[in-house]
Amino acid sequence: MTEAPKRVRITADAPPRRSSAATRGIALPGAPVAEADAVYARALMRSQLRLALGTVAGFVVVVVALALGIALIPEIDAVVLGGLPLSWLLQAFAFYPVILVFAVLYVRTAVRNERRYRALRDRE
Numbered sequence: 001m002t003e004a005p006k007r008v009r010i011t012a013d014a015p016p017r018r019s020s021a022a023t024r025g026i027a028l029p030g031a032p033v034a035e036a037d038a039v040y041a042r043a044l045m046r047s048q049l050r051l052a053l054g055t056v057a058g059f060v061v062v063v064v065a066l067a068l069g070i071a072l073i074p075e076i077d078a079v080v081l082g083g084l085p086l087s088w089l090l091q092a093f094a095f096y097p098v099i100l101v102f103a104v105l106y107v108r109t110a111v112r113n114e115r116r117y118r119a120l121r122d123r124e
Contacts, residue, residue, distance in 0.1 A: 036121075040120050041117075043117070047113050048110060051109055051110060051113065052106070055102055
């Protein structure tokens with residue numbers, strides 16, 4: 001009987017580690033952080049917070065206006081499409097495009113903010 005070959009584990013070499021002198025993101029105590037980087041990061045966070053709050057406020061206004069329009073305009077119920085009143089169809093399907101539009105606008109603006117931040121940070 002011949003002996004089965006021994007199993008061998010093959011791994012890739014570990015990637016070279018970068019120096020931890022310069023940090024991006026959250027700085028560790030004692031790690032050097034450029035004052036300009038900290039200022040730019042705080043500005044980016046404030047900008048993203050304003051964008052988020054503005055987006056939520058705009059979304060709430062549009063959704064409330066749509067809901068009030070459905071509730072306060074009784075003539076919408078007179079329109080019947082496919083055997084269902086238009087108010088039902090609006091409640092079922094009109095909110096999804098609103099959500100999509102606000103989501104796309106938020107993401108595009110957030111990416112633009114981050115691109116501007118990177119341009120400022122890398123310019124130095």
